[in-house]
Amino acid sequence: MVLRRSPKSARPQRDRIIIGDSLEQLAKIPDASVDLVFADPPYNLQLDGELLRPNNTRVDGVDNDWDRFASFADYDAFCRTWLGECRRILKPDGAIWVIGSYHNVFRLGATMQDLGFWILNDVVWRKVNPMPNFRGRRFTNAHETLIWAARDQKSRYTFNYESLKAFNDDLQMRSDWLFPICSGPERLKDDDGRKAHPTQKPEALLNRVLLASSNVGDVVLDPFFGTGTTGAVAKRLGRSYIGIERDKDYAAAARERIAKVRQLPASALETQPSKRSEPRVPFGTIIELGILKPGSALFDPRRKIRAEVKADGTLSWQKSQGSIHRLGAHVQGKQACNGWTFWHFETGGKLKPIDELRERAKQQLGLARMPALIAAE
Amino acid sequence: MVLRRSPKSARPQRDRIIIGDSLEQLAKIPDASVDLVFADPPYNLQLDGELLRPNNTRVDGVDNDWDRFASFADYDAFCRTWLGECRRILKPDGAIWVIGSYHNVFRLGATMQDLGFWILNDVVWRKVNPMPNFRGRRFTNAHETLIWAARDQKSRYTFNYESLKAFNDDLQMRSDWLFPICSGPERLKDDDGRKAHPTQKPEALLNRVLLASSNVGDVVLDPFFGTGTTGAVAKRLGRSYIGIERDKDYAAAARERIAKVRQLPASALETQPSKRSEPRVPFGTIIELGILKPGSALFDPRRKIRAEVKADGTLSWQKSQGSIHRLGAHVQGKQACNGWTFWHFETGGKLKPIDELRERAKQQLGLARMPALIAAE
DNA sequence: TCACCACCTGAATCGTGTC
DNA sequence: AGACACGATTCAGGTGGTG
Numbered sequence: 001m002v003l004r005r006s007p008k009s010a011r012p013q014r015d016r017i018i019i020g021d022s023l024e025q026l027a028k029i030p031d032a033s034v035d036l037v038f039a040d041p042p043y044n045l046q047l048d049g050e051l052l053r054p055n056n057t058r059v060d061g062v063d064n065d066w067d068r069f070a071s072f073a074d075y076d077a078f079c080r081t082w083l084g085e086c087r088r089i090l091k092p093d094g095a096i097w098v099i100g101s102y103h104n105v106f107r108l109g110a111t112m113q114d115l116g117f118w119i120l121n122d123v124v125w126r127k128v129n130p131m132p133n134f135r136g137r138r139f140t141n142a143h144e145t146l147i148w149a150a151r152d153q154k155s156r157y158t159f160n161y162e163s164l165k166a167f168n169d170d171l172q173m174r175s176d177w178l179f180p181i182c183s184g185p186e187r188l189k190d191d192d193g194r195k196a197h198p199t200q201k202p203e204a205l206l207n208r209v210l211l212a213s214s215n216v217g218d219v220v221l222d223p224f225f226g227t228g229t230t231g232a233v234a235k236r237l238g239r240s241y242i243g244i245e246r247d248k249d250y251a252a253a254a255r256e257r258i259a260k261v262r263q264l265p266a267s268a269l270e271t272q273p274s275k276r277s278e279p280r281v282p283f284g285t286i287i288e289l290g291i292l293k294p295g296s297a298l299f300d301p302r303r304k305i306r307a308e309v310k311a312d313g314t315l316s317w318q319k320s321q322g323s324i325h326r327l328g329a330h331v332q333g334k335q336a337c338n339g340w341t342f343w344h345f346e347t348g349g350k351l352k353p354i355d356e357l358r359e360r361a362k363q364q365l366g367l368a369r370m371p372a373l374i375a376a377e
Numbered sequence: 378m379v380l381r382r383s384p385k386s387a388r389p390q391r392d393r394i395i396i397g398d399s400l401e402q403l404a405k406i407p408d409a410s411v412d413l414v415f416a417d418p419p420y421n422l423q424l425d426g427e428l429l430r431p432n433n434t435r436v437d438g439v440d441n442d443w444d445r446f447a448s449f450a451d452y453d454a455f456c457r458t459w460l461g462e463c464r465r466i467l468k469p470d471g472a473i474w475v476i477g478s479y480h481n482v483f484r485l486g487a488t489m490q491d492l493g494f495w496i497l498n499d500v501v502w503r504k505v506n507p508m509p510n511f512r513g514r515r516f517t518n519a520h521e522t523l524i525w526a527a528r529d530q531k532s533r534y535t536f537n538y539e540s541l542k543a544f545n546d547d548l549q550m551r552s553d554w555l556f557p558i559c560s561g562p563e564r565l566k567d568d569d570g571r572k573a574h575p576t577q578k579p580e581a582l583l584n585r586v587l588l589a590s591s592n593v594g595d596v597v598l599d600p601f602f603g604t605g606t607t608g609a610v611a612k613r614l615g616r617s618y619i620g621i622e623r624d625k626d627y628a629a630a631a632r633e634r635i636a637k638v639r640q641l642p643a644s645a646l647e648t649q650p651s652k653r654s655e656p657r658v659p660f661g662t663i664i665e666l667g668i669l670k671p672g673s674a675l676f677d678p679r680r681k682i683r684a685e686v687k688a689d690g691t692l693s694w695q696k697s698q699g700s701i702h703r704l705g706a707h708v709q710g711k712q713a714c715n716g717w718t719f720w721h722f723e724t725g726g727k728l729k730p731i732d733e734l735r736e737r738a739k740q741q742l743g744l745a746r747m748p749a750l751i752a753a754e
Numbered sequence: 755t756c757a758c759c760a761c762c763t764g765a766a767t768c769g770t771g772t773c
Numbered sequence: 774a775g776a777c778a779c780g781a782t783t784c785a786g787g788t789g790g791t792g
Contacts, residue, residue: 102499106483113483122478122522124503139541139550139551142552142553145499147479153767161514161782171783171784172509172784173517174516174517176519336433339779340780341781419765425767431783432782436764480766508784517784559764561787
């Protein structure tokens with residue numbers, strides 16, 4: 001196994017909040033030093049005047065300097081710069097998440113594609129409790145959009161497929177996620193009891209993002225840290241974080257918040273093992289261990305074909321001979337075949353896939369994951 | 378009432394399919410002559426090679442000339458042209474809908490903003506039954522995105538807010554919509570029984586779009602007509618359509634399809650004049666799914682009152698019109714009423730509460746619970 | 755007629771390690 | 774760097790045949 005590690009000088013400091021302008025501070029972070037980026041950039045809302053509820057109370061919307069840009073061109077230039085920096089900072093197999101609304105997300109997505117990011121999914125955060133449309137002139141804006149992209153088309157990005165599937169009652173996780181907005185005790189308040197940050201994201205959202213697309217020990221960069229939701233969830237999940245925030249009050253609130261977070265015990269952070277990551281047991285081993293004898297018969301699921309196991313780990317049928325995969329593809333007239341699931345052995349008059357024999361081999365080889373061990377770790 | 382009408386020379390021919398290249402044919406349509414555009418442009422999917430299911434069958438993906446572009450720049454130039462033409466053709470108070478996936482929707486949205494369109498909402502079509510991710514490398518791509526935009530920031534666009542709200546059981550319609558993909562009898566087949574068009578959209582989707590953002594008699598332009606879903610729904614709802622399609626086979630299928638469509642009676646098309654949480658399936662969905670037809674009759678339990686179902690999800694009786702709940706309360710002289718149990722439909726000479734129709738809708742939407750579970754609770 | 759089951763299909767940017 | 778072998782991977786709903 002090769003440990004790919006950046007030179008020590010290129011390792012960024014972990015678990016810290018950098019106070020300063022995102023563009024300036026990103027420029028100081030070394031190349032290829034971060035595993036994942038989560039970015040919640042200014043939305044460029046272009047609000048015009050204030051909005052009143054039907055009862056004439058004022059809606060406390062986003063009205064901050066940091067959300068004002070003179071034009072789409074200005075906003076695009078800003079995004080090209082920070083997204084380009086993030087791409088430089090990402091490791092080759094790194095990935096990025098960006099969240100936005102219809103005001104800015106189209107510009108973000110197009111810029112990401114132009115820079116060479118490879119979009120993996122757009123994910124919709126459906127809000128359980130969105131703000132209604134008070135004027136009755138549009139649909140209730142009940143969602144925001146996240147873009148998940150790999151650094152390159154060729155990046156071997158992290159995706160904890162099995163974990164998410166287990167999470168979702170054994171169904172693949174879909175691209176539409178349902179969460180409440182951040183409110184109640186989770187919502188940070190300033191000394192006057194007003195919300196500390198206008199766009200604080202729910203921890204549940206970051207929790208799913210980080211569980212899905214990072215591993216324990218990974219470094220997660222958030223260039224618009226705000227009150228530190230990314231840092232809080234990263235710490236809880238055993239990931240490291242780097243946050244950049246130019247507002248000292250936000251940064252202070254984030255620091256205080258993260259200090260209260262405890263990392264979950266290691267056992268709680270284990271992910272569902274993927275079959276891909278399990279040790280490989282080749283078919284020949286099944287024969288070497290005496291689990292299948294040379295000369296014994298294997299069958300297709302319908303018992304139409306009876307192939308014979310050779311001592312060298314191949315299968316033969318009529319005049320054809322090859323690996324379990326090749327012969328399986330050949331007898332079906334297909335390009336490819338997973339021989340482990342296609343071929344069956346007979347036991348007690350019934351057919352079972354030879355995949356089951358691998359489990360026996362793993363146990364004999366001491367490669368099996370014992371349930372007791374999982375519990376003890 | 379003021380009839381705003383373009384000069385006669387500037388009125389486009391209505392209810393017709395123009396066979397030809399979109400860019401060429403759009404150029405021939407007069408300025409400011411159309412009320413609404415619905416566009417389902419090529420997605421520029423950039424597929425590479427074939428995809429096999431776990432059982433080694435081949436996925437019949439989009440592999441058409443019309444979806445291939447040499448680069449993002451080419452695709453952007455194409456979109457700038459057709460979107461620019463659409464904007465010229467739209468009346469000053471007109472609006473546009475564009476549908477796409479993450480492959481192209483960011484480029485579409487950014488181009489629309491650059492051209493001066495004013496985005497009103499992005500709307501998510503959540504698919505009940507999307508294609509799974511066979512390789513387990515991403516989230517199931519379970520939605521597509523629609524962008525709804527006015528021609529200008531100042532446009533006084535059409536939005537039938539009250540209708541949609543009644544349609545949705547007196548709750549504002551949200552920006553996330555749930556529909557099945559187009560399949561079954563609705564899906565057009567060619568002579569060989571294969572899908573006539575790879576990307577046919579469900580009529581329920583167009584139904585909501587046109588009900589929400591157009592009026593009876595409006596002209597709807599679809600520059601990528603395909604097999605004519607826009608035309609079929611427009612005709613049924615009493616709107617006019619202009620479709621542009623360069624493939625003669627698609628255009629012929631569209632013509633044949635639209636010929637079979639009957640316009641709903643005028644009374645069913647009346648909209649709600651401008652004036653909880655239990656139902657997961659709003660009444661409008663019952664109509665969208667075709668379980669109740671607009672124009673059909675509902676009765677009170679004693680069959681004293683005969684109300685009529687409107688296409689926009691309202692009910693009318695004598696001079697009153699409103700949601701099933703409002704009208705139910707009104708006819709009883711009460712403050713409130715659960716329309717689901719008050720209103721009945723006739724089947725086999727007997728009356729049954731419309732609540733039973735919700736179960737059918739839930740099944741179609743995949744929201745049904747297992748009978749065994751219900752029985753066990 | 756109904757229950758059940760096997761089979762088909764949908765806008766899809768859908769591997770990885772070794773030689 | 775490229776070729777090749779190995780082998781991991783699917784959900785909801787419609788359709789049609791069978792008992």
